[in-house]
Structure formats: C-alpha cells, structure tokens
Amino acid sequence: MEHQVRSSVQINVSAEQAWGILDDFGGVEKFSVGVETSPIISEKNTGLGAIRHCVFYDGTGVHEEIIEYEDKKSLKVVLTEHSMPLKTMYAGFRVEKLTETSCEVTMCMDFVVKFGLLGALMGKLMLRPVMKGVQKKLLSGLAYHAFTGNTIGSELPPSEELAQALAS
Template structure:
C-alpha cells in the first residue's frame, strides 16, 4: 500500500474546522476538485455515512466513513473507485489544536494500485504528485472556507 500525507496549520479554531469537516455531505463546498456530492445514506455524517463525489472529468467515487472521532477526524474508505486504476483506497483527516486559535490538519491517503509492480511504479510516479496537488488544494480550500477568504485555490490537473 502506498501512503501519502499533507498537513497544514490553519488560521482557524478547531471547532470551526470541525464544523466544516463534519458537514460530510458538503465536501464540495471547499474541495476544488469535487463538483458535486450525492448522499448515498440517510445519515449525513458519522460512522457509516456514504457519499458519491463527482469530478470535472465526469468520473466519480463513492466513499463511506469507517471511523469517526468527534471533533478530531475520520477515515473514509472508497467503496466504488470508478475508473481509477486502484484496488483500494482510504483517506484519513485528522485535526489538532495548535495554540492561539489555530488548527493543525493532516490529510493522509493510502492506496493500492492495480497492475502489480507496474501499477506500484505508476502510483509513485504519477499518482503521488497528483495527490499532492489535490490534498494541498483541499487544505487551502478548507482554510479559505472556514476563514471566509477567497484566495485562488489550485485546481488539480
């Protein structure tokens, strides 16, 4: 399994960051690469909540919350990977107070590729740089959303 993570200290209180992150069905409010979200479960957050995230290229993935720690973070498993060349993928979002009303957020991705060793090389060479852009955009978008700033958010390529 390949692991990748990005972190950022946000100029926002943990309660404000958690209020946005725990609004699970509305990740498209701050994640620049997600154009739309469909709820796939009756519950809107917490353990077992499911959503489908749509991307500008027409692809989509379905995600389910597999762990939920109130005020601290959650893990999602991608239960439908769409057209991605992956066998499985998980994402963890964790937050911690960082003094003076700031919050340290860590977003980790774990994935296993299809196609054996060639897929692993593709994951290292192509997917990790793509994930860096996605996670950096998500973290910046999260900070902008929580603080009300409207700085340009890098779009995934």
C-alpha cells in the same frame, strides 16, 4: 504495494470550526477543488457508515464511506465505485487545536495501484505526486473556506487570498 501520502496545513480558524466543515460530510464541494456536488446517499449524514457520492466537474464520480470516526478529532473514508486504477484507496483527516483561533489539519491517503509490479512503479513515480497535489489543493481549499466562508468551485483563489487563511 501500499503507498501513503500525508500533508498538513495550519489554519487561522479554531479546531471546532475546521472540524465542523469536515463533519458536514455532504458539503465537501464547498472546499474541494473539482467536486461539483457531494450528496449523502446513506441514512446517516455523518459518523460511521455515512456515504456520499462526489461528482466532479468532469462528470466522473466516487463513493466515499466513513469507516473510522472520532468526533471532533478525525475521520477516515474508503473510496469505492471510481474509475481510478486503484485496488484500494483510503483518505483520512485529523484536526488538532494549536491555539483558540488556529488549528492544524492533516490529511493522509493510503492506496494500492492495480497492475502488480507495474502498478507499484506507477504508484511511486506517478500517483504519489498526483495525490500529494490533490492533498495540497484540498487542504488549501479547506483553509480558505473555513476562513472566508466562500465556496471554492472548480479553482482555488489567488495565492494572496489563500495566504490570509493560513497560520504562520
């Protein structure tokens, strides 16, 4: 059974600026909580076929390859070589201009949990809420990094600092 989780955030930066950060495919550690490094391991730095290896602060890692790419609009990655109990995992981002100085970024995750019916139940009851939390942290980190230029690291900044980056 496939599960889908979707979240959006409105950010006080231009769509071009937000896209530039997402398109810096090897720079996800600048805005993603928990990602320590994310070197490119393919010939391409971005676009279809670009692959990065995300290493988390806990020592685990994942490969992410861009499988769909619309310049200045959206990208979708497939996650492989990970220790999560997943058969498949995809994550995508879409950037839409709201005004000259604000945009909306939407993140969508699609995944299938291993273990048949038990996995489907685990996905619905446990992993969907976990993935929703991951999305909220990642999008908050993106907003904060885009607005301030500061790198996130292993924890999000306080709520009052995050609020400045979010469009109301």
